[in-house]
Amino acid sequence: MTLTTALGLMSGTSMDGIDIAAMRTDGESNVERGPSLFVPYDDAFRSRIETALQTAKAIKQRDERPSDLAELERDLTLRHAEAVAAFLANFPDWEPDLIGFHGQTVLHRPAEGLTVQLGDGALLAQRTGTRVVYDMRAADMNAGGQGAPLVPAYHAALAKSLSDSYRKTPTVFVNIGGISNVTYVPAAGDPVAFDSGPGNQLIDQWMQREGGLAFDADGAAAARGSVHQSVVDTYLQLPFFAQLAPKSLDRSDFDLSAVTGLSLNDGARTLAALAAEAVFAARKQMPETPKLWILCGGGRKNPHIAGDLRRLVQTIDGEVLAAEDVGLDGDATEAEAWAYLAVRSARGLPLTWPTTTGCRQPTTGGVMVQP
Incomplete structure (x- = not known):
């Protein structure tokens, strides 16, 4: 099977910046790991994310963006687009077919079937000119799962x-x-x-x-x-x-x-x-x-x-x-995972199993948007 070149973008619970990693994979056992890059957040932006964790506690529905969360979501997405540009300036041979975009988790309440990751997949696709798979946790929750972990x-x-x-x-x-x-x-x-x-x-x-x-x-x-x-x-x-x-x-x-x-x-x-x-x-x-x-x-x-x-x-x-x-890269593993999961999502393969999240059956997920 032809391998897909994918970039994974991860901004985790440490909120310190964006990890980017590239790979070529079939979304199954064939994995060719590529280069990675870390793009740090400045202190002021990290402080905005920390504030957002408190603001997000008011969210009752996944699409709600109270107070300044919509503005933060846009700014965070634009920073991810800039990070992709910086990555490709350093590694032009890894122009992606697909981007896996995690976004920034600001709320995760599995008991309520609620998880919120800030990140506008359509805007990222527009800015990068590349197909983007995002929002990969929701389908698992809809299938009775915890929505995590996905790695x-x-x-x-x-x-x-x-x-x-x-x-x-x-x-x-x-x-x-x-x-x-x-x-x-x-x-x-x-x-x-x-x-x-x-x-x-x-x-x-x-x-x-x-x-x-x-x-x-x-x-x-x-x-x-x-x-x-x-x-x-x-x-x-x-x-x-x-x-x-x-x-x-x-x-x-x-x-x-x-x-x-x-x-x-x-x-x-x-x-x-x-x-x-x-x-x-x-x-x-x-x-x-x-x-x-x-x-x-x-x-x-x-x-x-x-x-x-x-x-x-x-x-x-x-x-x-x-x-x-x-022989692995411990800093890049999560970003690599998001590249890998994006390819699995594009192929309709499971991202989660009952043994990993408690979902009712093996479940794919993610939303794909075109540039």
Whole structure:
């Protein structure tokens, strides 16, 4: 089958910018990964998105854009168009046939069947002159699913692409962004996936509130702190962790109340330990004990999250490796996934399964718009 050249655009829960990645794929097992690029948001624009998270709480219907959300949606879309232009200026050989556009999630309430991603697919198609697939979560929710996570379809394809030395099924892909999610890939059958808990989100919020910093660069603050296990345990006793998968999270589902009162450094170290323990706890809802854990997303660069998880997994005779250790790009994985999902959507292939989101049957999704 002829491969489709696709670009994936991802602006995640960390709200720090736009990840762009290219690939050529048939939307199944044939995946040729291409270059990637990160285009950061300036502080003022990031602040607008943070404000939008509060404004979006008033939304009752997916198409509502109260207050200045419509203006923000347009501006965000135009920034994505500029990011595509910047990418193609650097990598002209990757002119896409198709763009997968995630947009910016500002509200995710799966219990209400409501998820909102800001992003005007038609405007992006017009500005880039390329077909755009967007709004890929809604169909899953309409089929009774959580609308997240969607990356597992791509994780399953990546697992098949690993060299023989790393095909240690079952394998778990761990994406540590603002929120962490896990994808369990068995030797045969559909993947199992769910959000596992907070990733970088609480650490970033803590550093912003207590230290005036955007994040804990290289885990420097945490390196000077100590873990308060009682605080970690308080978080792990929240109802979410007892809830059976599939399950997904909104940014507002966790807050800093349990860590309030700790020093800056102790708070950063404790929240890093929480991120690791939440991922490790996810194994209890997997069909078998995983042998290989592959870390993707920005959180894999936090030495405390990665180190704590590595020590925990060693207690069950498992191995933790960064995406780069197995020949992947941990920064680009989510953007790559959106390129891959766009091709699957164009071909009418499933994006989600009952084992990944709880949908009633394997479900495709997405809206395609022409330039």
